[in-house]
Amino acid sequence: MADRITMRVARYRPEDESGATVHEYEVPCPKEWVVLDGLNYIKDRLDGSLSYRWSCRMGICGSCGMTVNGEPKLTCETFLSDYGDGPVRVEPLRNFPVIRDLVVEIGDFMRKLVRVKPWIVRPNEKPLSEGEYRQTPEEMDEYKQFSMCINCMLCYSACPIYGLDPAFIGPAAIALAQRYNLDSRDEGNEERLDILSEHEGIWGCTFVGECTEVCPKDVDPAGAIQRYKLTAALEGLKSFVMPRSAR
Amino acid sequence: MNEHPAYTPYHPRWLRSRPSTYWWLKRRAYLAFITRELSSIFIAWFIVYLLLLIRAVSQSDASYRQFLAWSRHPLVLLLNVVTLFFVVFHAVTWFNLAPKAMVVRMGGKRVPASLISASNYLAWAGATALVLWLLLGG
Numbered sequence: 001m002a003d004r005i006t007m008r009v010a011r012y013r014p015e016d017e018s019g020a021t022v023h024e025y026e027v028p029c030p031k032e033w034v035v036l037d038g039l040n041y042i043k044d045r046l047d048g049s050l051s052y053r054w055s056c057r058m059g060i061c062g063s064c065g066m067t068v069n070g071e072p073k074l075t076c077e078t079f080l081s082d083y084g085d086g087p088v089r090v091e092p093l094r095n096f097p098v099i100r101d102l103v104v105e106i107g108d109f110m111r112k113l114v115r116v117k118p119w120i121v122r123p124n125e126k127p128l129s130e131g132e133y134r135q136t137p138e139e140m141d142e143y144k145q146f147s148m149c150i151n152c153m154l155c156y157s158a159c160p161i162y163g164l165d166p167a168f169i170g171p172a173a174i175a176l177a178q179r180y181n182l183d184s185r186d187e188g189n190e191e192r193l194d195i196l197s198e199h200e201g202i203w204g205c206t207f208v209g210e211c212t213e214v215c216p217k218d219v220d221p222a223g224a225i226q227r228y229k230l231t232a233a234l235e236g237l238k239s240f241v242m243p244r245s246a247r
Numbered sequence: 248m249n250e251h252p253a254y255t256p257y258h259p260r261w262l263r264s265r266p267s268t269y270w271w272l273k274r275r276a277y278l279a280f281i282t283r284e285l286s287s288i289f290i291a292w293f294i295v296y297l298l299l300l301i302r303a304v305s306q307s308d309a310s311y312r313q314f315l316a317w318s319r320h321p322l323v324l325l326l327n328v329v330t331l332f333f334v335v336f337h338a339v340t341w342f343n344l345a346p347k348a349m350v351v352r353m354g355g356k357r358v359p360a361s362l363i364s365a366s367n368y369l370a371w372a373g374a375t376a377l378v379l380w381l382l383l384g385g
Binding site: 012014015019020070094095097098099100105138160163164206207208209210213220222223226227229230 | 256259260261262263264266270271273274276277279280283284340344347348349350355
């Protein structure tokens with residue numbers, strides 16, 4: 001294994017350029033270095049003007065998602081040594097507008113996330129004197145997988161539907177809606193149904209499945225969407241055949 | 248930030264890149280997705296063919312025989328072979344999707360995805376065997 005590796009980094013400096021350019025940097029490649037270490041080396045030693053997002057360095061904050069050799073990855077857990085002698089190509093996440101270099105604009109995702117109400121909805125809170133909302137381990141298991149989402153947006157970057165139709169509400173937002181729909185303490189199913197069953201909601205998904213493939217937390221957004229399609233179809237059927245009072 | 252921002256020297260223009268025309272060739276899953284989308288036309292043909300068959304059967308013995316003769320035409324045969332391939336492709340996609348859409352619990356435990364898929368494939372094999380038995384002189 002080489003002790004240095006070439007990183008080809010996509011740059012976009014809106015004050016000087018109208019499009020992206022690729023810059024090559026040679027960085028050390030010890031076996032414990034991840035792509036983010038390489039970027040930090042470039043920023044510290046070679047070119048301080050390089051812009052990118054990062055924070056925790058341990059796959060929790062979801063900030064450092066980028067496209068590495070064509071694949072959406074968290075750069076804090078993608079080892080440089082996995083790319084042999086290189087080069088390693090680093091680009092911003094696809095399907096998002098680029099603000100600068102490797103920094104993408106995430107406003108669209110944030111707006112969609114809020115629309116699905118990713119919090120516990122209860123029209124009436126019980127009084128504190130009645131104690132906490134208790135939950136069995138089985139009830140927690142129902143939603144736990146979906147609660148692992150760190151909003152890194154790799155799934156949006158891998159989703160061709162979102163790339164072609166940015167109105168699609170997208171994998172992570174739907175998975176997070178399911179996280180709360182399946183929570184025994186939540187009563188917001190009906191409110192979320194209206195948003196999720198829109199044309200740009202679950203029905204926009206055609207089960208490409210790449211969102212699940214690239215998810216660094218094994219959330220399985222594709223599974224969440226297919227599962228919700230069944231729920232929405234049954235709800236639709238119920239509303240068709242049963243009077244409102246009997247549902 | 249606003250969805251349609253006003254770009255200023257202090258808020259420079261975002262770079263928006265369009266997906267390449269050949270984006271669907273870049274991953275196997277994308278290719279499968281596009282193939283599924285395009286091949287829906289064959290699924291539609293399958294339904295039309297079935298309706299034509301039903302119409303022929305309901306009309307008369309002669310029209311049924313005429314339909315069979317037409318079905319033996321090499322072009323119709325070729326079209327139906329291609330259609331069969333895509334119907335199987337869609338069926339396999341559907342059966343692989345089933346365990347993701349259905350969460351079945353037995354004795355408090357979640358039934359493994361492979362078992363749900365397998366039960367679908369078994370039901371498919373059963374239905375095929377029944378059709379074959381009917382066709383081949385049951």
